[in-house]
Amino acid sequence: MHHLFLSPHFDDAVYSCGGTIANLTRAGEGVTALTICAGHPPANEISYFAETLHERWGYKNHAAASQMVDIRRQEDETALSIVGADGLYLDIPDCIYRRGGERNRWFYPREEALFARLNGAEDALISNIARSIIEIADALSNNPNQIRIYAPLSLGNHVDHQLVRYAAERAFGSETITYYQDYPYAQQRDQIITYESSADWRSKTTYLSENDIERKVQAVAAYKTQLSTFWESERDMEQAVREFLRGWGNGELFWRFTPRLFL
Numbered sequence: 001m002h003h004l005f006l007s008p009h010f011d012d013a014v015y016s017c018g019g020t021i022a023n024l025t026r027a028g029e030g031v032t033a034l035t036i037c038a039g040h041p042p043a044n045e046i047s048y049f050a051e052t053l054h055e056r057w058g059y060k061n062h063a064a065a066s067q068m069v070d071i072r073r074q075e076d077e078t079a080l081s082i083v084g085a086d087g088l089y090l091d092i093p094d095c096i097y098r099r100g101g102e103r104n105r106w107f108y109p110r111e112e113a114l115f116a117r118l119n120g121a122e123d124a125l126i127s128n129i130a131r132s133i134i135e136i137a138d139a140l141s142n143n144p145n146q147i148r149i150y151a152p153l154s155l156g157n158h159v160d161h162q163l164v165r166y167a168a169e170r171a172f173g174s175e176t177i178t179y180y181q182d183y184p185y186a187q188q189r190d191q192i193i194t195y196e197s198s199a200d201w202r203s204k205t206t207y208l209s210e211n212d213i214e215r216k217v218q219a220v221a222a223y224k225t226q227l228s229t230f231w232e233s234e235r236d237m238e239q240a241v242r243e244f245l246r247g248w249g250n251g252e253l254f255w256r257f258t259p260r261l262f263l
């Protein structure tokens with residue numbers, strides 16, 4: 001069995017499923033993480049909002065912003081090698097750089113837009129990504145029964161996470177997908193209630209060994225540029241990751257959509 005984890009950004013698959021990936025590869029299974037929004041920022045114009053974010057992140061110019069994508073990709077390759085997985089990357093830029101529609105407007109020109117509905121004009125992009133994922137899945141395994149697809153539930157509602165979920169559903173149908181809980185958004189338990197209280201969703205836990213957990217922590221630490229966004233220190237990160245896993249019985253929880261049929 002080959003396992004294909006769809007990661008909206010460079011760190012999502014490892015943050016959310018790093019222990020499971022370590023567990024699978026230790027058992028000899030093949031694992032690939034495909035990062036969707038791994039493209040460089042556009043060389044020409046960016047939005048005012050993107051400019052303010054670049055300032056906040058300390059990017060002095062376009063070259064610095066573009067170089068950061070290369071650095072983050074290297075971090076991802078390091079993290080994936082720690083948990084024994086391969087990395088693949090699509091050339092889609094982050095939501096803050098995307099625009100389109102009749103008047104070529106920015107789709108997400110302010111902070112709140114990042115966690116609201118996906119812009120309807122991104123429908124064509126969903127189809128493009130769906131096609132790319134199918135091609136990659138076919139290349140990884142010529143037998144569709146021998147590949148398992150993992151997509152984010154998009155807890156936290158980030159538009160790039162929604163984009164990946166919709167693309168996976170368009171490509172394979174929601175009933176064949178194994179959904180993962182987006183970490184760290186999944187730390188807010190209220191995000192998961194919809195699934196816990198629904199008769200159409202079933203969960204399954206991958207229980208992790210200390211070695212799996214240790215490798216996950218090391219892999220999360222490999223995203224050095226992201227640490228300060230979520231944690232005060234590496235030690236603080238390790239505590240948070242371990243505490244979160246303990247909350248699920250030292251495991252990572254996954255969800256399947258299995259609608260009940262009333263005949």
Ligand SMILES: [Zn+2]
Nearest residue numbers: 008009012158
């Ligand atoms: Zn993300």
